[in-house]
Amino acid sequence: xxxxxxxxxxxxxxxxxxxGLALFNFIWWFGFAYGLGSRPVEEYSYxxxxxxxxxxxxxxxxxxxxxxxxxxxxxxxTEVPFDEEGDV
Amino acid sequence: MNYAVLVPMLAFLLIIFFIxxxxxxxxxxxxxxxxxxxxxxxxxxxxxxxxxxxxTYGSASSFLGGPGTAYTMGFGWVLLAMAQVxxxxxxxxxxxxxxxxxxxxxKAITMIDFLKARYNSTIVVLLSAFSIIVFLFxxxxxxxxxxxxxxxxxxxxxxxxxxxxxxxxVLVYVTIGGFRAVALTDAVQGAVMLVGTLVLLIAVIIAGGxxxxxxxxxxxxxxxxVTPYGADGNLTAAYVSSFWILVGxxxxxxxxxxxxxxxxxxxxxxxxxxxxxxxVTGFIMLNMHLIGVFARPVMPGIEIGDKVIPxxxxxxxxxxxxxxxxxxxxxAIMSTVDSLLLLVSSSIVKDVYLNYVKPDATMKTIxxxxxxxxxxxxxxxxxxxxxxxxxxxxxxxFAFGGLEAAFIWPIxxxxxxxxxxKYGAIASxxxxxxxxxxxxxxxxxxGNLFGVHTVTLPVLLSLAAFITFSLLIDRKAxxxxxxxxx
Numbered sequence: 001x002x003x004x005x006x007x008x009x010x011x012x013x014x015x016x017x018x019x020g021l022a023l024f025n026f027i028w029w030f031g032f033a034y035g036l037g038s039r040p041v042e043e044y045s046y047x048x049x050x051x052x053x054x055x056x057x058x059x060x061x062x063x064x065x066x067x068x069x070x071x072x073x074x075x076x077x078t079e080v081p082f083d084e085e086g087d088v
Numbered sequence: 089m090n091y092a093v094l095v096p097m098l099a100f101l102l103i104i105f106f107i108x109x110x111x112x113x114x115x116x117x118x119x120x121x122x123x124x125x126x127x128x129x130x131x132x133x134x135x136x137x138x139x140x141x142x143x144t145y146g147s148a149s150s151f152l153g154g155p156g157t158a159y160t161m162g163f164g165w166v167l168l169a170m171a172q173v174x175x176x177x178x179x180x181x182x183x184x185x186x187x188x189x190x191x192x193x194x195k196a197i198t199m200i201d202f203l204k205a206r207y208n209s210t211i212v213v214l215l216s217a218f219s220i221i222v223f224l225f226x227x228x229x230x231x232x233x234x235x236x237x238x239x240x241x242x243x244x245x246x247x248x249x250x251x252x253x254x255x256x257x258v259l260v261y262v263t264i265g266g267f268r269a270v271a272l273t274d275a276v277q278g279a280v281m282l283v284g285t286l287v288l289l290i291a292v293i294i295a296g297g298x299x300x301x302x303x304x305x306x307x308x309x310x311x312x313x314v315t316p317y318g319a320d321g322n323l324t325a326a327y328v329s330s331f332w333i334l335v336g337x338x339x340x341x342x343x344x345x346x347x348x349x350x351x352x353x354x355x356x357x358x359x360x361x362x363x364x365x366x367x368v369t370g371f372i373m374l375n376m377h378l379i380g381v382f383a384r385p386v387m388p389g390i391e392i393g394d395k396v397i398p399x400x401x402x403x404x405x406x407x408x409x410x411x412x413x414x415x416x417x418x419x420a421i422m423s424t425v426d427s428l429l430l431l432v433s434s435s436i437v438k439d440v441y442l443n444y445v446k447p448d449a450t451m452k453t454i455x456x457x458x459x460x461x462x463x464x465x466x467x468x469x470x471x472x473x474x475x476x477x478x479x480x481x482x483x484x485x486f487a488f489g490g491l492e493a494a495f496i497w498p499i500x501x502x503x504x505x506x507x508x509x510k511y512g513a514i515a516s517x518x519x520x521x522x523x524x525x526x527x528x529x530x531x532x533x534x535g536n537l538f539g540v541h542t543v544t545l546p547v548l549l550s551l552a553a554f555i556t557f558s559l560l561i562d563r564k565a566x567x568x569x570x571x572x573x574x
Binding site: 044 | 163171173176182188192298300301302303314317336354355359362363366367371568
């Protein structure tokens with residue numbers, strides 16, 4: 001019977017991590033933008049001069065995603081050889 | 089003519105030429121011409137890989153059109169643009185290691201090679217080659233027009249002379265250097281974009297008297313500009329969110345991006361590219377679109393969106409700095425154009441000519457034809473861009489969304505779903521393209537269906553088609569693993 005290539009198990013896990021990260025990214029982006037942004041303009045507060053919804057959704061969201069990508073890649077991604085018999 | 093702006097731009101173009109020439113010398117020493125010319129020999133490192141993806145993806149629309157729209161729409165459009173951060177990691181994480189492993193096993197040089205080996209079907213190959221040639225050719229022509237307009241607004245030369253100048257610069261080094269030249273110059277161009285956008289953002293903030301001051305001016309003019317709903321309040325949450333498909337996750341299906349995901353040297357370069365790509369994409373998109381919004385109080389009354397960035401740069405920066413900063417959109421357009429040009433010519437030479445016309449062509453013939461086809465394509469695009477026909481503009485509208493709807497499932501499910509087969513792939517591509525065109529016309533007549541961007545439904549329909557046809561006709565599990573007895 002066939003045996004699943006060990007590299008594929010890693011590849012499949014990492015692809016699912018990608019899907020999860022994109023979902024998290026979307027929820028964060030959407031939640032702050034429309035959660036805070038749908039208030040009347042007079043109620044906005046401003047952080048570094050930017051409207052609060054924008055600051056949390058796009059600026060903090062972007063920085064957070066960068067940190068997450070770095071952490072995920074450094075700690076959860078495994079290096080595998082791409083060539084059939086390769087050892088790099 | 090503005091020499092203080094022009095000189096730094098010309099210096100930049102010369103550096104690009106030099107890189108093209110340098111990598112062409114490496115090319116002539118190589119033993120595997122096809123793989124080197126179209127794929128850079130699968131040895132791109134992390135930084136170059138990240139930059140080539142960013143530069144290919146960041147086209148005229150992210151540097152001229154997008155900020156121009158942000159200028160009219162306000163913060164809502166910056167929010168929309170930030171959906172693109174996801175491309176930085178999503179493409180490489182999803183295609184990722186499995187695509188790299190399978191591409192090597194199949195000895196695939198192009199995305200079509202991958203589809204050919206996975207589905208083992210002539211119709212899939214010809215259908216994909218046809219869509220790539222038609223759609224990307226039009227996309228490329230549109231970028232040439234953008235490039236020529238930029239040269240025109242900077243130099244004061246006529247449109248035709250500008251186009252000529254632009255065409256020569258692109259052709260010389262794509263024809264000579266191939267993928268490696270394109271990828272390397274992309275890296276330089278990406279770096280220019282990164283620094284250029286930051287300098288311009290700072291200059292605009294200073295010119296506007298600080299961010300709080302600028303935001304106040306915006307609220308005084310029209311409070312809607314600082315909401316997520318756009319200047320007229322008509323950017324709905326559903327519409328903006330659907331751009332997550334068009335410019336975010338759907339980018340996985342774009343052939344010019346997918347081919348880059350098979351070009352990396354090893355998993356370490358892939359990991360580095362993931363990190364660098366995410367940071368650089370987000371940084372450039374955030375900066376460029378904020379510049380667009382902030383430019384509004386600084387220079388009110390700009391009518392043509394594409395001119396916002398050039399005008400604001402000339403206004404707020406010393407001329408020679410403006411020259412360098414405006415090299416950024418120039419870089420973006422050029423790098424998009426080169427990779428599209430290369431991709432279209434690879435579809436013709438590698439996927440059609442070598443597969444079906446003359447499989448036993450000698451190395452010398454392949455070389456001659458590759459240079460020839462790339463050159464001839466360039467000349468045709470040039471002639472078309474001189475006087476763009478209606479059809480071209482029309483096809484360009486479909487280029488991104490249409491290709492995404494056609495290719496996303498055959499690629500992604502082809503990699504991960506063992507039941508996917510050629511009937512599913514054919515049905516998925518046909519459904520994707522046809523429903524995209526149908527919904528496009530529906531939306532023009534009746535407003536957006538369900539309030540979302542045209543691309544949304546075709547992507548869902550092509551998924552349904554892929555699954556249905558794969559399961560209904562000739563269902564058979566695909567064997568991803570190498571047989572031990574082979």
